Amino acid sequence: MSKVAIVTAASKGMGFACAQRLVANDYQIAMLSRSSEIHDLASDLGGIAVQGSTGNLEDLERLVDATFETYGQVDVVVNNTGHPPKGELLELTDEHWKEGFDLALMNVIRVSKLVADRMRHGGSIVNISTFGAKEPSLNFPISSVARTALSAYTKLFATKYASEGIRMNNVLPGYIDSYKADEETIKQIPMLRQGAPDEVAELVIFLASDKSEYITGQDFLIDGGLVKSI
Numbered sequence: 001m002s003k004v005a006i007v008t009a010a011s012k013g014m015g016f017a018c019a020q021r022l023v024a025n026d027y028q029i030a031m032l033s034r035s036s037e038i039h040d041l042a043s044d045l046g047g048i049a050v051q052g053s054t055g056n057l058e059d060l061e062r063l064v065d066a067t068f069e070t071y072g073q074v075d076v077v078v079n080n081t082g083h084p085p086k087g088e089l090l091e092l093t094d095e096h097w098k099e100g101f102d103l104a105l106m107n108v109i110r111v112s113k114l115v116a117d118r119m120r121h122g123g124s125i126v127n128i129s130t131f132g133a134k135e136p137s138l139n140f141p142i143s144s145v146a147r148t149a150l151s152a153y154t155k156l157f158a159t160k161y162a163s164e165g166i167r168m169n170n171v172l173p174g175y176i177d178s179y180k181a182d183e184e185t186i187k188q189i190p191m192l193r194q195g196a197p198d199e200v201a202e203l204v205i206f207l208a209s210d211k212s213e214y215i216t217g218q219d220f221l222i223d224g225g226l227v228k229s230i
């Protein structure tokens, strides 16, 4: 029987590329995003969809419940999400920080609680994070801080569930062309180009699959050489 994958924030960009590649690799798919087009996109891929937000617990519950009702199991979760609010470091409000943490940290914590004890035959959770989790960027303050915390959460989850065959890893993209970077930014990327969503999806598929079965609790940069720290 095919394995079953959930992909959140899946209507375009990296999320959609992951959903397409999972289906091409014989996974059955359940997708979430806020816009209604997610229903047609999922149906084109032979999967199911739930319309809702990664920042909302009830929407995540509906997604996980619908997946178990339809397929009876979940083997893979790709926790992609929207873009946390941006702005000058000290001008970001409490509401911005709360919204960003709901979107880019609590999404993973909530989904983990919903699926972990039901992944009876093991599983792989892959979170789309950011290069800012390794090298915090003033261009993306909330994303950097929330996703540094996500790396810590990932270590804890990986440690607790490794013996049950449930893994969690983070993919840390640099500038991917679903986000328009300016010329100055592109000049700072050693490969002098943005990445493509499909290149990120390729790494996600590897981490989702049994080919990576001895890997858990790790952060993987995919950034064209952008981050220089060792």
Ligand SMILES: NC(=O)c1ccc[n+]([C@@H]2O[C@H](COP(=O)([O-])OP(=O)(O)OC[C@H]3O[C@@H](n4cnc5c(N)ncnc54)[C@H](OP(=O)(O)O)[C@@H]3O)[C@@H](O)[C@H]2O)c1
Pocket (backbone or CB within 6 Å): 008, 009, 010, 011, 012, 013, 014, 015, 016, 032, 033, 034, 035, 036, 052, 053, 054, 055, 080, 081, 082, 083, 084, 103, 128, 129, 130, 131, 143, 172, 173, 174, 175, 176, 177, 178, 179, 197
């Ligand atoms: N692109 C980059 O260079 C880059 C680099 C590092 C990290 N990231 C991170 O990677 C993630 C995806 O980036 P991307 O460039 O692929 O994005 P994108 O092309 O703008 O697509 C975002 C996707 O997320 C969905 N979405 C947005 N907010 C959502 C929410 N609250 N709940 C559910 N779905 C939501 C959108 O669909 P709806 O509008 O229908 O909801 C859409 O499908 C973001 O979290 C971003 O911070 C991106």
